[in-house]
Amino acid sequence: MNDNAPLLDMQNLNLSIHGTSILENVSLQLEAGSVLGIIGESGSGKSMTALSIMQLLPLGSSVTGNIRFDGQLITDMDESALCDIRGNDIGMVFQEPMTALNPVQNIGEQVAECIALHKSVSGKQALVEAAAVLEKVGLPNNEFPLSRYPHQLSGGQRQRVVIAIAVALEPKLLIADEPTTALDVTTQAEILELLKELVSDSNMAMILITHDLAVVSEVADHMVIMRNGQVLDSGPTGVVFNELAHPYTRALYEASSHTPERNTTDVTEVPLVELDKLVCEYLMPRRSLFGPRRRFRAVNEVSMSVYAGESVGLVGESGCGKSTLAKALLGLSPVQGGVIKFGGTVSKPGGVLSRQLRREMQVVFQDPYSSFNPRHRVARLVAEPLYLLDSPPSKEERVRLINSTLESVGLSEHDADKYIHEFSGGQRQRIAIARALIIKPALIVLDEAVSALDVSVRAQVLDLLANLADTHQLAYLFISHDLSVVRSITDRVLVMKEGQIVERGETEALFSAPQHEYTKKLLAAAPQLPRSAALSTDT
Amino acid sequence: MKLRSLVPGAFLVLLFFSAALVSYVWTPFDVTLIDIKSRFQSPDATHWLGTDHFGRDLFSMLMVGARTSIFVAIVAVGIGMLVGVPLGLAAAANTGNLLDEVIMRTNDMVFAFPALLIAILITASYGPGAVNAIIAIGIFNIPVFARLSRAAALSVWKRDFVLAARAAGKNALRISLEHILPNITNLLIVQGTIQFSLGILAEAGLSFVGLGAQPPIPSWGRMLSDSQTLIMTEPQLALIPGLAIVLTVLGLNLLGDGLRDWLDPRLRRER
Amino acid sequence: MLHYIFKRTLILLATLIVASLVVFVSLEIVPGDPASYMLGLNAQEDTVAALRAELGLDKPKIARYFSWVSGLVTGDFGTSYTYRTPVADMVQDRMWVSLPLAIYALALSTLIAFPAGVYAASRRGGAGDTTVMGLTQLGVAIPNFWFAMLLVLLFAIKLRWFSAGGFPGWDAGFFQAMKSLTLPAIALALPQASILTRVMRSSLLDVLNEDFMRTARAKGLTRRQALWKHALRNAMIPVLTIMGLQFSFLLAGAIIIENVFYLPGLGRLIFQSIASRDLIVVESVVMLLVLAVVLVTFLVDLAYAWVDPRLRGTR
Secondary structure, eight states: OOTTSOSEEEEEEEEEETTEEEEEEEEEEEOTTOEEEEEEOTTSSHHHHHHHHHTOOOTTEEEEEEEEETTEEGGGOOHHHHHHHBTTTEEEEOSOTTTSSOTTSOHHHHHHHHHHHHSOOOHHHHHHHHHHHHHHTTOOTTTSOTTOOGGGSOHHHHHHHHHHHHHTTOOSEEEEESTTTTSOHHHHHHHHHHHHHHHHHTTOEEEEEESOHHHHHHHOSEEEEEETTEEEEEEEHHHHHHHOOSHHHHHHHHHHTOOOOOOOOOOOSSEEEEEEEEEEEEEOOOOSSSSOOOEEEEEEEEEEEEETTOEEEEEOOTTSSHHHHHHHHTTSSOOOEEEEEETTEEOOTTOOOOHHHHHHEEEEOSOTTTSSOTTSBHHHHHHGGGGGSSSOOOHHHHHHHHHHHHHHTTOOGGGGGSBGGGSOHHHHHHHHHHHHHTTOOSEEEEESTTTTSOHHHHHHHHHHHHHHHHHHTOEEEEEESOHHHHHHHOSEEEEEETTEEEEEEEHHHHHHSOOSHHHHHHHHHSOOOOOOHHHHHHO | OTHHHHHHHHHHHHHHHHHHHHHHHOOSSOTTOOOGGGTTOOSOSSSTTOBOTTOOBHHHHHHHHHHHHHHHHHHHHHHHHHHHHHHHHHHHHTTTSHHHHHHHHHHHHHHTSOHHHHHHHHHHHHOOOHHHHHHHHHHHHHHHHHHHHHHHHHHHHTSHHHHHHHHTTOOHHHHIIIIIHHHHHHHHHHHHHHHHHHHHHHHHHHHHTTSSSOTTSOOHHHHHHHHGGGTTTOTHHHHHHHHHHHHHHHHHHHHHHHHHHHHOGGGSSOO | OHHHHHHHHHHHHHHHHHHHHHHHHHHHTOSSOHHHHHHOTTOOHHHHHHHHHHHTTTSOHHHHHHHHHHHHHHTOOOBOTTTOSBHHHHHHHHHHHHHHHHHHHHHHHHHHHHHHHHHHHHTTTSHHHHHHHHHHHHHHHSOHHHHHHHHIIIIIIISOSSOSSOOOOGGGOHHHHHHHHHHHHHHHHHHHHHHHHHHHHHHHHHHHTSHHHHHHHHTTOOHHHHIIIIIHHHHHHHHHHHHHHHHHHHHHHHHHHHHHHTOOSHHHHHHHHHHTTOHHHHHHHHHHHHHHHHHHHHHHHHHHHHHOGGGGOOO
C-alpha cells in the first residue's frame, strides 16, 4: 500500500436512484487525520455522497465510479466485507439524534453491540468498553448509567451516544452528516468541540456535512461545495473562503451574511403591544399515584412591548418559552396570569382574544410544509384571515385583495388557483407572509419563519420582509434561535432563558457588548463566518 | 401498479352491488317459492346455479342474499361513521379534557363487547332479526371510527395550518369541519371499505347462528347454515354462498387497498 | 411502572362494572317473564308467583343486580332457570372447551403470522412477498365458519383424518381432545393469522424506514441482523394491539365455530339458553366472555410496558 495515497479517494462517482440522477462525477480526496467539510443546500447530494461511502444507499440506486478507502476498492466489495468496515473502520453520525437511537434498547447495549460485533470480546467486556467510550464522549457513567434509555436523554446527550457508537472502535474515518443541525447553538458548540477533540486525539479523519458555512469554517481543513449533485468548488478551507473563486461559493457566502436594507423609521412613543407579567403554564403528567399534577411554567412573568413599525427579536434556545410566549400573544395558548395590552384594549387573563385584536396580529410559522391545508387552493389559504372582518368583502373585492397581496410578496395572480404542493419551500413562506398580510395587521409574529430555508432563499425572504415592513408600516416580533439572522433584521432584541427575559436592548449594542452571562455564552457559541479577502477588496 | 388491486376490487364490488340492486326488480325465480319437486337440481339452463332442499333457485337467492348483506353492512358502517367520526373529532378537539377521556373510555368499554355478544344480548331481549344485526355491528363500528378519526385528527391538529386558522379567529367546530375533516376523509373512506367487508362477514356469521335475518328473507349466512346438514350429499349448496361471501369481501378489501394507494400520494410510488 | 399498572387496573375494574350494568340492564328490561315462560301458558298465577319468588325475580331490580354481581364475584352464578342446576357448574364444563379452543387458535395464528410477516417484510416487493400478501388477502376474506365447513368436507368426509365434530372430553386423553379441537382451531386461526401477518409486515416495514435502522446498519450489522435485533421488538407494539383485539374475535368466533363442529362449549350453551329464555345463563356467560376480553386487554397493556421502556414512566 502506498503511504502517500489518501485515506479516501472518490473518483467520478455517479449515482442515480430509480433513474433520477443524484450525483454526477463527484470526486474528492481525504488525507488520514484531516477534516473535510462538504457544503451544500438541500438537494445538493451531500448526504448521498456520505451514504455512498458507507454503501448504505437506498434501494433502486445504481452507482458508477470508484471509491477507494484505505487502499481497498469499496465499490467492488461484497456485503459481508462492507459490514466488517462499517462501524469498525468508518463510523457515522446522523442529523436527527431524536430518532437515530433504538427507543427500546438502553444506551449501554447500543454502544456495546457495535463493540461486540467487530471485536471478539465477551458481552460483559463489551459493556465495560462501552462505558469507557460513553465517558469519553462526555457522558460520565455515574450520571448517565448504561441502563438509560434514549427517551431519558436530551437531544445533545443522544447525539453524544450516537457519536459514541460511531467512534467506539476508533475508526479511521468518521462521517458526520449535519450532526448539529437539530441542536441548540450552545449544544452545537459543545458537540463540534467534542468532534474536533476526538479527531485530533485519535488521528481520525472526518467528513463533516453541513449547510452552514460558519460551522465548516471552524472545523474543516479542506472543503468541497456541492450543488445539484456536482462538486462546484473545493480546496483548503482558508483559501476557499479568502478567494470565493467560484460564483456559487461567493453567492452562498454573501447570502449567509446577508443584511437586508431597512429604513429605521422613527418609533412612536406609545407601544403597540404591551405584555405585563405574562404567565403561561402547562400541566405535567402525574409522577406519583395520587400527587397533584405539577405545573411547568413555560413563560414566567414576562413583560415586554413592541412599538408600531418596529422589529423586535426574541432569541433563546429550544424550550426557553419563546414560542409559547408568541402563541400566548396571539391568543393561541392559554394564559395563566398577567395582561396583554393592545392599543387601548386590555385582555383578560385566560380570556378569549377578541376578533378586533386578532385582526391586528398575524403569524408566520417555521415549517413551510405543515403551514398550509394541502386540500385548499392558494386563494382560499391566503384569504383565511378575512374571516376576521366584520363585513366580509364582496367576491370581486376578495379576488382583488388576494391578487394584490400575492403580488406584494413576489408571486403572481396565476398562483391563486394552485395547490400548495406545487410550490417550493421559499415560495410557501411567501404565501404564508401573504396570508398574514392580507388583513393588514399592525404586527406580524415570525416564529422561526426563515429557519427551515436554505441560505440563498432565506436572504430573499429577509429582503421581502424588510421591504414589506417599510411599505406597510409593519411591526415584527422576530423569534429565532439564529443570532445572525436576528442581528440582521431587528431594531431591538430580547434574550429569553427558562421562561424569563434575561437581557434586552438595542440590537447592535446588545450584540457588541452583551451584559448577561447567558447572552455572552450564546454569542460565543454561535459559529462565525470568517472574513473574506475577496469581499473586503471589492468594497 | 396502483390499478392492480383497484380495478378487480371495484369490478367485484360493482358486480355484487348490481346483483343486489337488480334483485329489487327482477330475479330469475321467486325466492319464496317452495317447489319440492325440483329440489337439489344441478346447475342447468333454467336454474343457473341449481336449487336447494326446498327447490328454491340458488342464483335468485344469492342475488337477494347480496341485498341483505349489503344493506345490513352499509347501514351498520353508516351508524359507525355518523356516530363515531363526530365523537372522534370532538375528542381530538378537546384532547386531555374530560370530554376526551369520557369518549375514549366509553370506546374502550364497547370494545369489550364483540359484535356477536351485542347481538346475543339484543336477541335474548328482543328476539332475532336483521335489525339486531345492524345495531350490533353498528355499535361495534362506533369505537372503530371514533378511535381512527381521533388519532388522525390529532395529527392534523398538530399541524401549523390549524394554528393559522385559529389565528384567523376560527373556532374548534369550524376548524374541525374546514381543516380536519377534509384531511382525514381518505383514511375514513379506506377504513369504511374495510369495515364494510367486516360487516358482511359479521352479518353472515350472525345469520349463520340464527341471530341475523330471519326466514323468509334469504341471507348468505343462513344459506350456509341450511346447507350444513346436507354437506355430505350436496356440497355445492355450501360452496356457492361461501364463494359469494369470499368474493364480495375480497373485492371490498382490494378496493380499500387500491383506494388507499390511489388517494395517498405518499404511497403512490411504493408497493 | 406502578402508576401505569394502577391506572390499567382501575380501567379494568371500571370496564367490568359498566359491562355488568350493561348486561344486567339489557337483559332485565326484557319483555316477558322467565317464570311464566318456563311454566308455559296455562300455568296458575300463584304457581308463577311461587317460582318468581324461588328464582328471586320478585325482589327489586337493584337488589337483584347486587346479589347477581356479588354472586359473580364469589363464584356463585345462580341457578339455571331451566335446568335447575348451578350455572357455575354448567359454565365450568363448557369453558374448558371454548377457552382452550381460543388459545389453541391464537397460538396457531401467531405461529403462522410471525414467520410469514417477517418473511414478507424482508422480501418486500419480491415474489415471496407478493405470494404471502395474496394468500392473506384471501385469508381475510374467508368466513371462518365456512372455512370450517370446507375443512370438514375435506378432512372429515373425504379423507377421514378427523371426525366431523363432537368432543370426547379431556378425560379421553389430552391428545384425543386436542385432535378434536384441531380442525376448529385451524378454521378460527386462518383469518386471524392473515390479519396478523399483514399487521406484522406493515409494522416491520414502518420500522425498517426509521433512522435507528440506518444507525444499526452503520454499526456494521447486516440487513438480517438489524431486522432481528432492532426492528422486531419495535414492530411488536402494533402487533400486540391487534393480538389483544383478536382474542375477543377468537372467543366470539369460537361460539360460532362450536356450532359447526358440535362442540359442547359456551357457544352451544348460550344459544340453547337463548332459545329456552334461560336468561341467568346468558347473563353469566356474556359476563364471563367480557371478563376474558378485558383481562386480555389488560395483559396486552402490561406487555406494552415490557416492550416499550417509554411507557414505564420513569421520565
